[in-house]
Amino acid sequence: MTSTGAGAAAIVVDDIRKSYGDLKAVDGVSFTVGHGEFFGILGPNGAGKTTALEIMEGLREPDSGSVRLLGESPFPRKPALLPRIGVQLQASAFFDRLTAREQLETFSALYGVGAGRVDEMLELVGLTEKAGTREDKLSGGQRQRLSIACALAHDPDVVFLDEPTAALDPQARRNLWDVLRVIRERGKTIVYTTHYLDEAEILCDRVAIMDQGRVLAMDTPTALVRGLDAPTRITLERGTLTAADAAGLPGADEVGEDEQSLVLTTRTPAPLLAALAERGTLDGLQVRTATLEDVFLQLTGREYRA
Amino acid sequence: MTAFKSLAKAMAKGLVRDKTTLFFSFLFPLMFLVVFGLLFRDAGMDKIKLGAYGDGEVVVALERTGAVEVQRFDKLDDGVAKVRAGDLPGLVEVNGDRVVLHFAASNQAQAGTVQGLVSGVTQSLNVRASGRPPKFDFTAQQVEDSSLKPIQYLTPGILSWSIAVGAVFSAGMTLVTWRRKQVLRRLRLAPVSPVTVLSSRVLVTVTVAVSQALLFTGVASLPVFGLRLSGTWYLAIPIFLLGVLAFFSIGMLVGAFCKTEEAATAAANIVTLPMAFLSGTFFPIDMAPSWLRAVSKVFPLRHMNDGLTDVMVRGKGVEALLVPCGVLLGFILVVSFIATRVFSWEDS
Numbered sequence: 001m002t003s004t005g006a007g008a009a010a011i012v013v014d015d016i017r018k019s020y021g022d023l024k025a026v027d028g029v030s031f032t033v034g035h036g037e038f039f040g041i042l043g044p045n046g047a048g049k050t051t052a053l054e055i056m057e058g059l060r061e062p063d064s065g066s067v068r069l070l071g072e073s074p075f076p077r078k079p080a081l082l083p084r085i086g087v088q089l090q091a092s093a094f095f096d097r098l099t100a101r102e103q104l105e106t107f108s109a110l111y112g113v114g115a116g117r118v119d120e121m122l123e124l125v126g127l128t129e130k131a132g133t134r135e136d137k138l139s140g141g142q143r144q145r146l147s148i149a150c151a152l153a154h155d156p157d158v159v160f161l162d163e164p165t166a167a168l169d170p171q172a173r174r175n176l177w178d179v180l181r182v183i184r185e186r187g188k189t190i191v192y193t194t195h196y197l198d199e200a201e202i203l204c205d206r207v208a209i210m211d212q213g214r215v216l217a218m219d220t221p222t223a224l225v226r227g228l229d230a231p232t233r234i235t236l237e238r239g240t241l242t243a244a245d246a247a248g249l250p251g252a253d254e255v256g257e258d259e260q261s262l263v264l265t266t267r268t269p270a271p272l273l274a275a276l277a278e279r280g281t282l283d284g285l286q287v288r289t290a291t292l293e294d295v296f297l298q299l300t301g302r303e304y305r306a
Numbered sequence: 307m308t309a310f311k312s313l314a315k316a317m318a319k320g321l322v323r324d325k326t327t328l329f330f331s332f333l334f335p336l337m338f339l340v341v342f343g344l345l346f347r348d349a350g351m352d353k354i355k356l357g358a359y360g361d362g363e364v365v366v367a368l369e370r371t372g373a374v375e376v377q378r379f380d381k382l383d384d385g386v387a388k389v390r391a392g393d394l395p396g397l398v399e400v401n402g403d404r405v406v407l408h409f410a411a412s413n414q415a416q417a418g419t420v421q422g423l424v425s426g427v428t429q430s431l432n433v434r435a436s437g438r439p440p441k442f443d444f445t446a447q448q449v450e451d452s453s454l455k456p457i458q459y460l461t462p463g464i465l466s467w468s469i470a471v472g473a474v475f476s477a478g479m480t481l482v483t484w485r486r487k488q489v490l491r492r493l494r495l496a497p498v499s500p501v502t503v504l505s506s507r508v509l510v511t512v513t514v515a516v517s518q519a520l521l522f523t524g525v526a527s528l529p530v531f532g533l534r535l536s537g538t539w540y541l542a543i544p545i546f547l548l549g550v551l552a553f554f555s556i557g558m559l560v561g562a563f564c565k566t567e568e569a570a571t572a573a574a575n576i577v578t579l580p581m582a583f584l585s586g587t588f589f590p591i592d593m594a595p596s597w598l599r600a601v602s603k604v605f606p607l608r609h610m611n612d613g614l615t616d617v618m619v620r621g622k623g624v625e626a627l628l629v630p631c632g633v634l635l636g637f638i639l640v641v642s643f644i645a646t647r648v649f650s651w652e653d654s
Contacts, residue, residue: 057495082497093492096320096483109312110496134323 009068010035010158010189016055016065025051026062027213033191035157038184040204041193042292048213049193050090050162056191057087057160070158083111086156088147090163094135100146101131104153111154121149125179141172145179152183159183161192165199177203197292201225209296216299221292228298230290232269234276236262237284241276249275309498313506317480321510327476331514332521335468339460339522342588343531346456354416356424357385357397357408364405365398367427374423396420454590454619457533461526462542462614463587468522469515469546470553470581470607474574476511477557482570485561490651508554515550536621542614544627548634549610555641556606562648581607586615609633 011033018026026048033039041049054060056067058074058081067074072081094103104118122128125145130138138146144164151159164180165173173196180203184190194200200207201221208218217224231253236246238261246264247255251272254265266272269287276282321327356374358365359382369376377394379385385397389408395416396409407424409417433440484490493503526533556577564570584598585591585608591599602608613630616622 059491059494077494079497079499082495085495087492087495089488089491091486091488093488095316095489097323098316098319102316102319106312106316107496110309110493110498112309112497 009033010037010070011056011191012068013052013056014066014068016052016062016067018051018055018060018062024213026055028065029208029210029213029215030065031208031215031218033189035189036184036187038180038190038203038205039192040200040207041191041210042195042197042200042207043210044195047210049195049210052210053160053162053191053193057085083154084157086151086154086159088144088151088159088161088164090166092135092143092147094143094147094150097134097136099132099134100127100138100142103135103146103150107150108153113154117153117155121153124152124182125149126175139172141168141175144168144172144176148176148179148183152188156188158189158191161190163193163195165194165196173199197296201292207292209292209299211296211300217295224292224295225290228290228295229267230294230298231265231267232290233288234264234266234269234272235286235288236264236276236281238262240281240283241279251275309496310502310506313498313503314509317507317510318513321476321514330475331468331472331518335464335471335518336522336525338588339464339526339531342460342464343457343526346460347531354419354423355394356420357388357394358400359385359397360400362400362402363431364400364424364428367431368398368424371423371427374420396424398424454615455532457526457531458619459586459590459615460588461523461533462618463585463611465519465522466549466607466610466614467578467582467585467587468518469550470610471574471578472514472518473511473550473553474557474560474578475571476514477507477554478560478564478570478574479557479567480507481558481561482564482567485651485653486566494651508551511554512547512550515546519546534619536617536619538621538623539618541617541622541624541627545610545613545617545630545634548631548638549606549614552606552610552634552637552641555638555645559641559645559648562645562650565653578607581605584608586611606634606637 009032013029013031015028015030016026017024017028029048029052031039041052043049051060055062056069056074058067058069058077061075070081070084072078074081095106098106100122101118104121105115108115108118119128122131125148127142127146127149130142135143135146148161148164151161161180165176168176177199180190180192184203192204204221206218206220207224209216209224219227238257238259241262243255243257243262246252246262249264249272251266251268251270252264253267256263256265264272273287276285354374356368356376357379358368358376359379365376365378368374379388379397382399385394385399386408388394389397389410392410392412394410395413396407399406399408405424405428407421409420411417481490484493523533523535525531527535557574560570560573560577564573582588584594584602585605586602587607591602591608594602609630613626613634616626616630620626
């Protein structure tokens with residue numbers, strides 16, 4: 001997926017740094033995003049995700065280091081480059097008192113694109129029914145989707161999304177995931193920031209985990225989790241098996257017990273699960289493998305807090 | 307559609323749907339125009355009342371002067387009682403060739419006016435009755451004076467005030483709201499030049515100002531208010547446009563300085579309110595003490611107001627454009643320059 005060849009990369013970020021006073025918002029970040037890749041930048045609030053994104057978009061000049069966006073430096077502002085990128089901002093950047101359709105029409109016109117794609121965009125983000133509704137009357141999730149539609153109206157090659165799922169309820173987040181998947185299927189290069197690790201694990205081809213201005217790890221979500229070499233935890237209802245019996249099962253490394261459940265830790269889940277199945281104790285069984293949150297915990301030594 | 311047209315359309319739609327702004331741009335100034343227009347309509351036109359007992363040439367002649375409103379009495383005592391009560395400044399008693407004026411000394415000025423009037427009318431009738439041509443020829447000639455009927459200064463005053471308020475508020479608010487909602491950032495990331503964004507905003511502001519001008523002069527021209535535009539009213543166009551731009555640039559400065567809508571509202575009020583009171587919007591500035599008149603010269607609204615009044619209702623010529631246009635142009639250049647220095651795309 002990744003290639004460091006100049007022709008194949010949509011974005012090349014090379015050791016960028018940005019300080020605000022004493023605060024090192026971005027402190028030596030490098031990565032490459034390939035064409036058509038869905039690249040996630042994760043981290044808690046204040047990790048430097050947004051600043052990194054703003055430098056990539058050409059909104060800010062890095063103190064040092066360089067960015068090549070589609071082969072060009074995005075800073076200072078390059079009007080010829082702008083039609084090739086689409087940007088969704090953290091705040092809802094809409095014109096006052098316009099309907100969803102009018103917002104899209106206006107943004108299309110800013111790029112010299114006719115209103116021909118407006119209906120398609122509304123359909124894409126599931127707002128066809130809300131075309132005539134004013135932006136301030138839309139729900140948070142609908143507004144985020146409209147904001148993404150506005151970023152896509154001129155059919156850009158690279159799309160930057162800054163925390164599109166922040167402050168949304170679970171249902172709205174899942175709706176948005178569908179939209180993001182469709183955009184990816186259209187072959188767009190997507191760079192997106194989020195502080196939801198679970199979401200990044202599901203959506204992204206590759207993720208960079210950031211904390212305090214630095215990239216702590218970068219790979220596919222699966223590789224990151226595998227690299228953690230974390231054990232699988234199998235939880236059983238208490239009483240289905242005694243702790244002593246459980247400890248004797250093949251592959252069971254550790255056994256723990258509390259009021260409700262019995263927890264088995266293993267690095268070889270397959271024989272252990274087979275043995276549990278033989279004993280008919282699969283009812284109510286839960287298997288939990290490591291997630292990006294465990295990766296974060298491992299990298300920073302502290303619990304992840306979004 | 308071009309970026310310019312679609313931005314202008316977007317802002318125009320946003321404005322038309324904003325009831326508060328519409329109210330303050332159109333209805334609120336119109337209320338002032340209507341209230342003051344009606345309140346001051348008959349100011350300075352009160353006729354002196356004069357009682358009359360009996361009939362004859364003198365009474366008829368007094369009525370013809372148009373300077374007094376004659377109130378007739380059937381009984382002399384009733385009329386004299388009114389004079390004594392202070393309801394009437396005087397009463398003319400005509401009995402054949404005898405003309406007697408009863409007057410109250412309490413109101414010296416009116417009594418003097420009434421005496422002069424009655425004796426003047428009586429004397430001229432005497433001259434005519436004598437059959438000899440008068441030795442001294444007397445004609446009265448009206449001078450075009452600088453005092454105007456209230457509606458004549460109210461209309462340009464309220465017009466320039468409402469344009470000033472509208473332009474300052476809308477320009478300032480657009481900038482602050484767009485910065486806070488990151489619309490400015492979004493525009494910066496679109497291939498559209500700042501000149502396009504700015505000029506589309508100017509177009510919307512000018513359109514609003516033209517609508518205000520049409521509405522207010524239209525209403526003031528209704529017979530009930532009686533505004534009469536001079537033949538040189540079209541000279542108001544350059545002053546008008548420069549005025550809109552001057553206040554637009556002040557709005558830009560307000561928007562460049564302020565980070566929140568609340569701060570922008572306060573700043574816009576601080577800028578526009580003193581100007582409104584000291585620039586002759588609601589009363590002629592000539593009535594103010596001289597130091598206040600001097601202070602008011604620093605306000606662009608004063609110059610816009612003076613300029614508009616001169617060409618719209620006083621009928622002055624091109625030479626009247628020089629000072630207001632020069633001052634407004636200077637304001638535009640200086641204030642816009644400062645605004646571009648202070649301006650920032652982002653909050654931080």
